Amino acid sequence: xxxxxxxxxxxxxxxxxxxxxxxxxxxxxxxxxxxxxxxxxxxxxxxxxxxxxxxxxxxxxxxxxxxxxxxxxxxxxxxxxxxxxxxxxxxxxxxxxxxxxxxxxxxxxxxxxxxx
Amino acid sequence: xxxxxxxxxxxxxxxxxxxxxxxxxxxxxxxxxxxxxxxxxxxxxxxxxxxxxxxxxxxxxxxxxxxxxxxxxxxxxxxxxxxxxxxxxxxxxxxxxxxxxxxxxxxxxxxxxxxx
DNA sequence: TGCAATGTGTAGTATATAGTATACAGTACA
DNA sequence: TGTACTGTATACTATATACTACACATTGCA
Numbered sequence: 048x049x050x051x052x053x054x055x056x057x058x059x060x061x062x063x064x065x066x067x068x069x070x071x072x073x074x075x076x077x078x079x080x081x082x083x084x085x086x087x088x089x090x091x092x093x094x095x096x097x098x099x100x101x102x103x104x105x106x107x108x109x110x111x112x113x114x115x116x117x118x119x120x121x122x123x124x125x126x127x128x129x130x131x132x133x134x135x136x137x138x139x140x141x142x143x144x145x146x147x148x149x150x151x152x153x154x155x156x157x158x159x160x161x162x163x
Numbered sequence: 164x165x166x167x168x169x170x171x172x173x174x175x176x177x178x179x180x181x182x183x184x185x186x187x188x189x190x191x192x193x194x195x196x197x198x199x200x201x202x203x204x205x206x207x208x209x210x211x212x213x214x215x216x217x218x219x220x221x222x223x224x225x226x227x228x229x230x231x232x233x234x235x236x237x238x239x240x241x242x243x244x245x246x247x248x249x250x251x252x253x254x255x256x257x258x259x260x261x262x263x264x265x266x267x268x269x270x271x272x273x274x275x276x277x278x279x
Numbered sequence: 280t281g282c283a284a285t286g287t288g289t290a291g292t293a294t295a296t297a298g299t300a301t302a303c304a305g306t307a308c309a
Numbered sequence: 310t311g312t313a314c315t316g317t318a319t320a321c322t323a324t325a326t327a328c329t330a331c332a333c334a335t336t337g338c339a
Contacts, residue, residue: 070286080329085287096327116249125245125253126237128260133232135267137241139259140252142274144244151251154270155258186316196299201317212297285336295326306315 050117051090057107058088077102094118166233167206173223174204193218210234 048056062068074084077099086092094100100118104111115122129136143151164172178184190200193215202208210216216234220227231238245252259267 069284071284079327081285082287082289082330083328089287091287092328093326099327110250112249112253116246119246121237121242121245121249122253125256128256129237129241130232130235132264133228133237134226135264136256136259137228137238139267139271140241140244140256142271143252143255146274148248148251150274151255154274155255158258158262158266158270185314187314195297197315198300198317198319199298205317207317208298209296215297280339282339283337286334288331288333290330290332292329293327296324297322298324299322300320301318302320303318304316307313309310309312 048117049090050094050114050119051088053114053117054103054107055088057109061107073103073106076106094120097123164233165206166210166230166235167204169230169233170219170223171204173225177223189219189222192222210236213239 058068058070058073070085070088071081074081077084079095079099083092083095087095094117095103097115097120100114100120101111103109104114107114112122112125129140143154174184174186174189183189186201186204187197190197193200195211195215199208199211203211210233211219213231213236216230216236217227219225220230223230228238228241245256259270
């Protein structure tokens with residue numbers, strides 16, 4: 048699903064039980080004009096900046112990385128981590144790119160718990 | 164070191180033994196105007212697009228990921244890998260961000276050799 | 280029934296990105 | 310000594326990004 052449609056559905060789900068989730072009020076809270084958010088939600092405009100997406104993720108209580116991904120973006124902090132050690136992380140990511148989720152997760156767990 | 168200075172040094176090192184590494188000729192080979200490459204090398208212009216950086220990396224026989232990193236960029240293919248499974252890779256990268264190189268490398272090796 | 284709030288259409292803007300085109304002065308060397 | 314090549318200065322340009330400002334018709338409800 049597109050970024051816009053997803054946001055619209057997510058916001059409207061909240062709107063059902065909370066009147067403060069109108070386009071106008073959410074727009075105000077994340078710091079954009081209502082007409083802009085309206086257009087973004089209808090995919091008439093491309094997704095907003097990372098900063099606004101972060102605010103939106105908070106509002107809608109969603110995973111920032113997922114929402115950013117839907118917008119075709121990768122979080123700044125991840126980009127910086129990669130840029131600091133480009134060869135290492137490039138190799139790492141390419142190595143893991145075709146691994147099933149469970150294998151990668153097992154690895155993450157090992158790293159977290161392990162004697163690294 | 165800045166992207167521009169690095170490219171200049173690298174190109175000039177080659178120029179010493181190969182006349183075809185002039186600003187003009189390299190610019191022609193990577194597909195930009197000489198004046199543009201000149202400005203980029205003197206950091207008077209920001210680094211070029213990923214595509215041009217890739218061509219430059221080939222010309223100078225350098226690691227693309229490193230050159231892209233110097234330009235503040237992350238390779239498209241890595242970005243796509245992350246965007247396909249954002250939660251998984253975000254967690255992975257953040258988990259590894261403070262690990263020493265050798266620990267990460269050990270992981271990569273385990274993945275490559277292992278029964279994943 | 281009128282005031283407030285709603286979503287959206289239209290038009291415009293500032294800044295960044297990613298360069299091109301042309302001209303010019305200096306150098307190399309045949 | 311002239312021509313061919315060098316690096317660079319100056320002036321533009323096209324497209325994308327990331328929005329704002331304002332007006333409008335519609336709906337909710339006190």
